Amino acid sequence: MPSRWTDLDRPPLSARALAAGLTGDGALWRDVRVVERTGSTNDDVAAAAREGVPEGLVLVAESQVSGHGRLGRSWVSPPRAGLTFSALLRPGDAVPPSRWSWLPLLAGLALHRAVVRLAAVDAWLKWPNDLLLGADRRKAAGLLLRADAGAAVVGIGLNVSTSPAELPTPAATSLAVEGADCTDRDPLLRGVLRQLGEDYLSWRSVGGDPDASGLRAGYTAVCDTVGRQVRVALPRGGELAGLAVGVDDDGGLLVRDAAGERSVTAGDVVSVR
Ligand code: BTN
Numbered sequence: 001m002p003s004r005w006t007d008l009d010r011p012p013l014s015a016r017a018l019a020a021g022l023t024g025d026g027a028l029w030r031d032v033r034v035v036e037r038t039g040s041t042n043d044d045v046a047a048a049a050r051e052g053v054p055e056g057l058v059l060v061a062e063s064q065v066s067g068h069g070r071l072g073r074s075w076v077s078p079p080r081a082g083l084t085f086s087a088l089l090r091p092g093d094a095v096p097p098s099r100w101s102w103l104p105l106l107a108g109l110a111l112h113r114a115v116v117r118l119a120a121v122d123a124w125l126k127w128p129n130d131l132l133l134g135a136d137r138r139k140a141a142g143l144l145l146r147a148d149a150g151a152a153v154v155g156i157g158l159n160v161s162t163s164p165a166e167l168p169t170p171a172a173t174s175l176a177v178e179g180a181d182c183t184d185r186d187p188l189l190r191g192v193l194r195q196l197g198e199d200y201l202s203w204r205s206v207g208g209d210p211d212a213s214g215l216r217a218g219y220t221a222v223c224d225t226v227g228r229q230v231r232v233a234l235p236r237g238g239e240l241a242g243l244a245v246g247v248d249d250d251g252g253l254l255v256r257d258a259a260g261e262r263s264v265t266a267g268d269v270v271s272v273r
Contacts (some may be wrong), residue, residue: 086198
């Protein structure tokens with residue numbers, strides 16, 4: 001009997017079918033491309049941004065050979081086992097630069113919303129935007145935002161049919177491992193892009209205001225980090241330990257310790273139970 005993880009269970013994506021459902025009059029997404037293999041979709045879309053490509057490009061790779069993760073890590077996934085894609089956004093003059101820092105949280109929340117709706121799994125966000133699933137709250141998706149040439153490149157990696165043996169670490173999981181209702185990448189990708197487009201346009205229409213758009217409230221409601229005792233390894237060294245109490249006006253994590261409240265804008269968060 002063939003394994004449930006053979007390639008037969010991993011059909012290719014069709015750019016034409018995706019574009020037919022996502023692009024068109026008034027849609028944010030204008031150009032949806034699927035490539036068999038690349039180094040990093042974030043690198044490719046950043047290069048397109050530097051060439052002046054307008055907002056609305058989506059590049060999906062069936063296989064990435066040097067995918068980037070946060071904090072200098074890598075993102076690894078077997079071909080077609082997951083979704084690895086990047087989208088080009090240009091908030092431009094509509095959103096002051098100080099509010100662009102909400103974009104990774106916005107994209108994480110859109111990913112969360114789409115996955116919960118389509119795959120019917122219990123999911124949370126670990127600040128800033130890791131998607132956690134299941135009772136053990138393991139990581140199924142990560143997101144990397146890169147600002148380049150006046151554009152924002154939103155890169156998302158989501159483990160879909162990845163088997164336990166294929167997962168990079170014991171702290172990782174996939175939709176299939178968690179028994180999700182949907183492990184078909186086509187509707188998942190459409191769902192994520194539709195939700196991202198909708199949430200982005202509504203946030204942009206209120207100048208990126210995290211409260212008028214409902215972004216801060218929506219994010220906080222599903223954030224597994226807020227309300228927990230945390231330790232944050234700061235990118236420039238050192239550590240901050242305290243209670244995560246909320247998200248500040250820049251999308252930073254507010255951590256309260258004996259000295260007061262401090263905002264963390266980057267770093268690796270570990271929950272202390
Ligand atoms: C993380 O959790 O550390 C972020 C992972 C982001 C991975 C995605 S896969 C598509 C896009 N291209 C990249 O090189 N990285 C992002």
